[in-house]
Amino acid sequence: MTKNKTVSRKKANPPKRKKEFVDKFRSLQPGDVELTEREKRIAELTRKAMFA
Amino acid sequence: MDIKRRIFDANIFSAYRERLTEIDAGKTAFSLVVFYELTATKIYSSKRRHWEMVIGEHYENETLIIPSFEDWVLASRLVWKLIQEGEIHTNLAVALQNDALICVSAMSFSPVVPPVIVTDDTKHFRLIADYLNDRRKKDNGNLVIQSPKEYFKV
Numbered sequence: 418m419t420k421n422k423t424v425s426r427k428k429a430n431p432p433k434r435k436k437e438f439v440d441k442f443r444s445l446q447p448g449d450v451e452l453t454e455r456e457k458r459i460a461e462l463t464r465k466a467m468f469a
Numbered sequence: 470m471d472i473k474r475r476i477f478d479a480n481i482f483s484a485y486r487e488r489l490t491e492i493d494a495g496k497t498a499f500s501l502v503v504f505y506e507l508t509a510t511k512i513y514s515s516k517r518r519h520w521e522m523v524i525g526e527h528y529e530n531e532t533l534i535i536p537s538f539e540d541w542v543l544a545s546r547l548v549w550k551l552i553q554e555g556e557i558h559t560n561l562a563v564a565l566q567n568d569a570l571i572c573v574s575a576m577s578f579s580p581v582v583p584p585v586i587v588t589d590d591t592k593h594f595r596l597i598a599d600y601l602n603d604r605r606k607k608d609n610g611n612l613v614i615q616s617p618k619e620y621f622k623v
Binding site: 450452453455456457458459460462463464465466467468469 | 513
């Protein structure tokens with residue numbers, strides 16, 4: 418008699434590697450305020466500081 | 470200052486970093502006290518370098534909040550008063566010193582439209598904000614404290 422092998426949900430659907438989504442910002446929503454060039458630089462540097 | 474900016478407390482940049490958008494990070498005001506909390510501990514040198522660049526850009530953008538002489542004196546008086554009135558225990562006073570300075574300097578940075586402070590420690594920040602809101606001038610706005618749950622609408 419063969420034993421039914423069950424595959425755990427965790428193995429069947431492995432979570433995306435954390436790195437894939439933590440090192441970029443959440444996508445912008447429609448109607449979001451525009452950023453100035455300096456504010457874009459601030460955002461980019463903040464992202465680097467948070468994920469460095 | 471025409472828009473209501475946010476100030477993120479230090480822990481937001483670690484615990485909620487996946488939730489922050491480019492807009493959140495770009496349209497913020499940054500407290501020098503938060504920089505101090507973020508970098509005066511054991512962190513990688515690359516992280517430190519980036520935070521130093523962040524405050525440099527905020528300084529140029531006029532969105533860096535630097536506590537003034539009056540801010541330091543008022544923050545000190547505020548924490549002392551909260552202890553005297555029994556609102557906080559002496560043991561907590563040290564932890565609250567930075568929080569008080571963040572709130573006081575946020576109020577003086579933009580008195581008419583004060584920035585909203587986003588923090589995990591809403592209990593103590595609201596205690597400080599209540600004190601400041603009670604003594605604010607008539608035409609000035611209230612200092613509002615938001616939890617990450619309220620801000621990110623989890």
